[in-house]
Amino acid sequence: MTNTNDQPTSPWAEKLDDPLAHDVALVLHRMGGSAHQDIVVNCVAAMKRQRGESVAQDLKSRIIEVFERYRDFFIRPFGEGSLRWAIAPEVLHGA
Template identity: 65%
Template sequence: MTQNTNPWSRSPDPLVEDIAAVLKRMGGSAHQQDVVQCVAAMKRQRGETVAQDLASRVLEIFEHYCDLFFRPFGEGSMRWALQPGVA
């Protein structure tokens, strides 16, 4: 049986795609707060409501999708990046 190792094949939450797009535009990594602000701006541009818990949702996504995102400076860092080869 062949296992699909493509991290995008899991039909991720649309927020995952927004976060990845922001990180790609920022060169692959950025401070968590910058990502939150950019995702909020993207949502506003699309006419979507920005939930008050967006920052906590972004952190939840970062931590849940560790096959897509990681902390390049280690635990405790507020900087997140795309896993190598994900872009």
């Protein structure tokens, strides 16, 4: 997301160079900062459809890869066995 001056409009735009990661962050942000993995997948798929993009069969695995690749940005607030993901508090609150 950018404005007319091509400056990032979200606080995480500079940290997430992957468009899918940006979509995941946007969904989590809109959900209050955290959500179950399946909800994130469904919401990202819906966003893609609204933009007229195709939704690949491997979207869920690609989103899980995004969560793992950006572990300094996305955390599991209830521990490693949980399927709930969140934006790290220091990212969400700008600390």
